[in-house]
Amino acid sequence: MRLVLQLVARLFVVVILCLGAATVWATIDAHRSVDRATAASAERVSLALEALYWRELLLRSNRTREQLLPVPEWRTIETMGLISPGICVRFEPAGAFEKPLCGQSKGIGQSPPRWFAALVQTLLGDHAAVVRSISMRAANAGSVSAAADPNAAIALAWQHILDNIHVALLMAVAIALLASLAIAHTLAPAQQIVAALQRMARGQYSTSLPRFRSMELAMIGRAVSDLGDRLARAMEERAALTRRLLEIRSDERRALARELHDEFGQNLTAILAFANTIEATSAQEKDNSEVAQDARMISQATHRIMACLRDTLNRLRHPPAEELGLEACLVDLVDSWRSRNAAQPMIQLDLKGDLAGVRGAVAATAYRVAQECLTNSLRHSSARVIVLRIERRTGAENALLVHVEDDGGGDAAKVARSPGFGLTGIRERVAALGGSLSIADANRGVSVAATIPLAA
Known part of the structure; x- marks a missing residue:
C-alpha cells in the first residue's frame, strides 16, 4: 500500500475518532444546557413573580399575605416568554387543579431515535428540578419550581447534537481533504x-x-x-x-x-x-x-x-577477433563446429548490422561468449538446432547483442547457478565492459543473451 494512502487512511481514522469525541461532548453539553435552561427559567420567573407579589402587596395593603397566595395573574403571556422551550414551571403552593406553565415545545427539534433516548437516559440520567423562592425576605411568599419536560429535553439535545455534528462533519471533511492534499504534495519528491x-x-x-x-x-x-x-x-x-x-x-x-x-x-x-x-x-x-x-x-x-x-x-x-574482425571469426568458428559435427546439430548463424567496425575488447568478448555458448550447447545438451545471432544496435542503445538459443531442453535456473569456469569467465568479461548477461528458458531449451556496450 502506498505511503500517501496509508497516511490518508490514518488521518481519516483520527478524524473519525475526533468526530466521535465531538459527538460525546455535544451530547453532554446538550444535557447540561437543558439544566442551565431550567435554572435560568426558574430564576427569571421567580424574579418576575417577586415583583408582582410586592406590587400587589403594596397596592392592596389591607390584604394579608395569605390572601395573596397564589400570586394573582401570574399565568400570563409575559411569564411564558420567560420560560425556555421544553421547560415547565409550577407555583408552590399550587392552586387546585393548577397545571404547570410550560414553554413552547413544538417544533424545537426532530424526534430523536429510541436508542438515543435510552442511551442518554441510561448514561446521563434525568434532569433535576430547580426551586427558587419568590422573595428572600418573605419566606411565606411561595416558590417557583422549574423542571424539564423529558421528551422535549431529549428532542432539544438531539437537535443540538445534529447542529454541532453537521458543522463538525463539514470541518472534518475539509480538514481531511486539505491534509490529504498537503501530505500528497509533501511526499511527491x-x-x-x-x-x-x-x-x-x-x-x-x-x-x-x-x-x-x-x-x-x-x-x-x-x-x-x-x-x-x-x-x-x-x-x-x-x-x-x-x-x-x-x-x-x-x-x-x-x-x-x-x-x-x-x-x-x-x-x-x-x-x-x-x-x-x-x-x-x-x-x-x-x-x-x-x-x-x-x-x-x-x-x-x-x-x-x-x-x-x-x-x-x-x-x-x-581470439583472432581483435585483429581479423568479428564477422570473419564467427563464420570460421561456426564452420569449424559444422565440420566436426556433420550430422547434428544444425548451427544457424544470423548476423545483423555493420560488424566491420567491431574490434578490440568488444569483438574478443563477443567471440568468447559465442564460443563458450556453442561449446556448452554441443557438449551438454541434445540440441538439434542451435541459433547464434549477433546484432549491432545503433542509436541511443549503441550496443552489440550476442544471443545463443538451442532446443536441447535444459533448465535455465540450473545453468545460471552452474559454478563452471566458462560461464563465470564470460560473465566477468561482459561485466568488465559494462554489459549484462542473462540466461533464460527458451521454447524448447535455454537462451543466453549478452549485451555489450560499444562505447567500451
Whole structure:
C-alpha cells in the first residue's frame, strides 16, 4: 500500500475518532444546557413573580399575605416568554387543579431515535428540578419550581447534537481533504527518489536529485546521491580490476599455449615419428606384425592427442577477433563446429548490422561468449538446432547483442547457478565492459543473451 494512502487512511481514522469525541461532548453539553435552561427559567420567573407579589402587596395593603397566595395573574403571556422551550414551571403552593406553565415545545427539534433516548437516559440520567423562592425576605411568599419536560429535553439535545455534528462533519471533511492534499504534495519528491533508485538498479549509478524543501527528504536525497556516487566509483574500480585480471589471465593463457605448443607439440611429433618408423620397420619383418599393429595404434592415439591439443590451443590463444574482425571469426568458428559435427546439430548463424567496425575488447568478448555458448550447447545438451545471432544496435542503445538459443531442453535456473569456469569467465568479461548477461528458458531449451556496450 502506498505511503500517501496509508497516511490518508490514518488521518481519516483520527478524524473519525475526533468526530466521535465531538459527538460525546455535544451530547453532554446538550444535557447540561437543558439544566442551565431550567435554572435560568426558574430564576427569571421567580424574579418576575417577586415583583408582582410586592406590587400587589403594596397596592392592596389591607390584604394579608395569605390572601395573596397564589400570586394573582401570574399565568400570563409575559411569564411564558420567560420560560425556555421544553421547560415547565409550577407555583408552590399550587392552586387546585393548577397545571404547570410550560414553554413552547413544538417544533424545537426532530424526534430523536429510541436508542438515543435510552442511551442518554441510561448514561446521563434525568434532569433535576430547580426551586427558587419568590422573595428572600418573605419566606411565606411561595416558590417557583422549574423542571424539564423529558421528551422535549431529549428532542432539544438531539437537535443540538445534529447542529454541532453537521458543522463538525463539514470541518472534518475539509480538514481531511486539505491534509490529504498537503501530505500528497509533501511526499511527491518520494517518487523522484524511487525513480533514482530504479535507475541505480539498472546500472545508472550517478544520478542527481533536486534539493527538497523537507529536511528529512533532503537528507534521504543526499544519501541516495552519495550512495550512487560510491556505487559508481566501486563499479569503475571493479571493472578496472576485472579488466586487469582478464589481461593477466590472457597472458597466462598465451604463455600456457606456447608451452603446450613447444613442449607437447614437439614431443608428440617425435612420438609420431618414432611410431611410424617402428611400424615401417616391423612391417618388413613377418614375425613383427604385432609390433607394427601396436605402433599403428600409438600413431592413431598420437593423432587424437594432437587434435585435442590443437583444440585446446585454439581456446587458449587470444581470439583472432581483435585483429581479423568479428564477422570473419564467427563464420570460421561456426564452420569449424559444422565440420566436426556433420550430422547434428544444425548451427544457424544470423548476423545483423555493420560488424566491420567491431574490434578490440568488444569483438574478443563477443567471440568468447559465442564460443563458450556453442561449446556448452554441443557438449551438454541434445540440441538439434542451435541459433547464434549477433546484432549491432545503433542509436541511443549503441550496443552489440550476442544471443545463443538451442532446443536441447535444459533448465535455465540450473545453468545460471552452474559454478563452471566458462560461464563465470564470460560473465566477468561482459561485466568488465559494462554489459549484462542473462540466461533464460527458451521454447524448447535455454537462451543466453549478452549485451555489450560499444562505447567500451
